[in-house]
Amino acid sequence: MQQNAPFELLSQLRSEAIALAAQGLTYSTQSAGTKNIAYVVNGVNFYCEATDVKEVSVCENLMIVPQTKAWMRGLVNSKGVLYSVTDLSLFAGYGRAIQAKKGHLLLLAEEAVQSSILVNRVIGFRYFNESDEMSSLDDKQEALDGLSAFVDKGYRADGQDWYRLNVSKLLASEQFREVQ
Template identity: 30%
Template sequence: MARSSLREFQERLARRLAEAKTAERRGLLGFQCGTENWLIALPEAGEILPPPALSAVPLTQPWYRGLANVRGTLYGVIDFARFNGQAPTVAAGRARLLLIGARHGINSALLVSASTGLRSEDDFEPDTAGDDRPWVAARVRDLQGRPWLRIDSARLLAHPAFLDAGLQ
């Protein structure tokens, strides 16, 4: 009995170690906003969930969708596609809220078109094309040649355009 328990323990431990190594490699979360594919480092990303009911906030920019109550905490919700000059995101179907900013003490959520799952740095190669948005940390291409943008959430959360949600 003791040998089988030890063997089971070792097998479980080996599986957990293998899963941990895989999780470390998959350190990016992919998501879509309009026609663009984005990546965020897992430590920068918070939770991702279906969009709850949003409370509108008057006299705000069109990309500021309102407030969401997530387990008793209010989050300002930004339609990230619209913020980047694209068509508005419909808050239904595959759309998700990506909670960001917790590491920076900011309760902010991005409304995204869809989550595309966990990705590995190894799945991408650098892209030489530039981007003038300061919250784009890097441009990369996946193995199929599709372009992806890597978001720098600290720069996004500190950018004056992002912070100025009020109408002028």
């Protein structure tokens, strides 16, 4: 491969984009669309919009809060702000707690609630093509278990199912807010 080949390819793409723009069209790329954060909870792939998450962190210095539900794992201090920690696996009813030291925290962007969710693993940013959207989630209820009320969309991409957790709906639910 020639050393100039990548530059020639970029130049060609630029020329094509300019020609399309002149016709009033745009060049669509894989990253077009909504930016999402993808994560895994007990082997099930979830995602939420990146704007729903303030920060991704590790779960260090977890302060246990006695006499709360099992899924309410405690509190963490991030930059002087206390966030409640919800084990998404236990909340969903999967029956197996996430090891706090091995999991990741998604500090949610909703300032009024100051909450975080503990997940097994954060994969990173993910974009989905509209053509991969699932027409129905009815046959996925068993996999979603207790989170089915908070999942409003799904995609089948790269041979895997991905489910969107509606963070606003989760935070507004009585079930999520009642920790005792």
